Amino acid sequence: MAVIQERQTFVTSDGQVFVENGHSFWWTREGQIVRWSIFFGIFFLFLAYMIIGYWHAKRRINKGLKPLGYHRWLLNRQQRARYDPAYQNPSVYYNQYDMQANMPPPMYNPNAQMPPVYQPPAGATKVDPSQWRAEPTRRPAESDPAPDYTAPPGPPPAALRPDNTGASNNPYLR
DSSP states (O other), rough: OOOOOOEEEEEEEEEEEEEESSGGGGGGGHHHHHHHHHHHHHHHHHHHHHHHHHHHHHHHHHHTTTOHHHTTSSSOOOTTTOOGGGGGGGGGHHSOOHHHHHHHOOOOOOOOOOOOOOOOOOOOOOOOOSSSSSSSSOOOOOOOOOOOOOOOSSSOOOOSOOOSEEEEEOOOOO
């Protein structure tokens, strides 16, 4: 059987021949070291930014200074309340609507005028599909009604086959 493989030999126009064994640099031992070094370098830079940024923001608050914008988001609400008055009273954010001052909706009055609703045309019924005339729709009798059904004589066929597998359309079980 023919298998399509990647080209392993490449000849340039000036006669140089390059042969590949199918593995790129990233799968060699040195390539794996470089790849994981890049990954862990980025990871540790991100981790250092988080830890040093948090530490720097806390030091600025302890000195009485406002934290800078690039690490202000690292602080929680309690720490931000030490310098920002908007965070000192969190109930302002939760009680924006005074539920006690609003009037409740009016009670149901059965004698009040009903709101406007759709009124069907005069003489319309849900039985007649054509509701545009007063008489019902007349259909012609069906020419070929379904014949009366009677059960065939005798007991019904057995539901299970002798090998207890039930009915199947698998040709290998027959």
